[in-house]
Amino acid sequence: MSLAELIPQQLQANIDKIIEDVEPNPWLTDAEKDSYSEKIKTLLKEKNAVLIAHYYVDDELQALAENTGGYVSDSLDMANFGARNEAETLVVCGVRFMGETAKILSPEKTVIMPTLEAECSLDLGCPIDEFSQFCDQYPDREVVVYANTSVEVKARADWIVTSSNAIQIIDSLMAQGKKIVWGPDRHLGQYIKNKTNADMILWQGNCVVHDEFKLFELEQLMAKYPQAAVLVHPESPEAVIAKADFVGSTKQIIAAGKASEADTLIIATDHGLFYKMSQEVPNKRLIPAPTGGKSATCKSCAHCPWMAMNTLVNLYETLRDMTNTIEVDEDLRQRALLPLNRMLDFSYQQGILTAGDA
């Protein structure tokens, strides 16, 4: 068994244990939610702070970001928005690598998060020492990593990509005759490899949410709703991707849902996306792709356990006390900044990002 297969398997048991240990969120009445939201709005003004939320966090947090001049989007847009916004403090509601990315791009700003315990199975499943050793076996290849990685892994990379720009970046590297070492998501890596025919060696990490979408139950759902369009995030298994009418990042899935003529959408990604999707297509029926059923049971049930750790309560406490600050070693930051800027420059040149996105 290769290093790329062995390490993620060993880490999977640890990741499963971490998920089991995640505490359930405090239950709040509507009045309590309103009260926390009002206090957070006041603190955002007082501290000259802006809220940047990922599509997968709870609806209340997305609504707060929207209603306070903040931003809700995917990881690429979040980083871009933070770097261009004038607020002194960036409050990132998401998982740790998103806070780190914000700090890499905006070292002069204070970056805080509602919790520092919100991880990502892709980041956890790709430790720097093992990944670096893996890359060292292929010194003639470009190291391309997904944004869902630690600052150390980013610093080891030649290129960073997100699911919004991965195909274009790999296409461009292929045109230069480059071969690739890819990490950490095996499904996204395989999807890119199939689409581009690039020569890629894949690390075998996975996302605990998308890995659980099930082909058998999806086929049953498609038979029940034959007119539905199937929209799939590329961190999903290859067999599920093969059933998709559209494959893309969260932001691209929303755009595809809007553009689709179908009145029913089956969506294979974290159900946090349904908040924004239902705003964009209020008259369409949205159905989550199945993660459990006769063929299996689910662990995450299409909602990231770490994204769910961001709450109104810990957001309020973090802002009030200005705790949970993201710090990044300056040498590491400088090294991670190179591939990150390479990605942003490429995305602007190709029109994947525009100044209007920020």
Ligand code: SF4
């Ligand atoms: S949904 Fe998956 S990729 Fe996104 S943060 Fe959670 S574990 Fe990581």
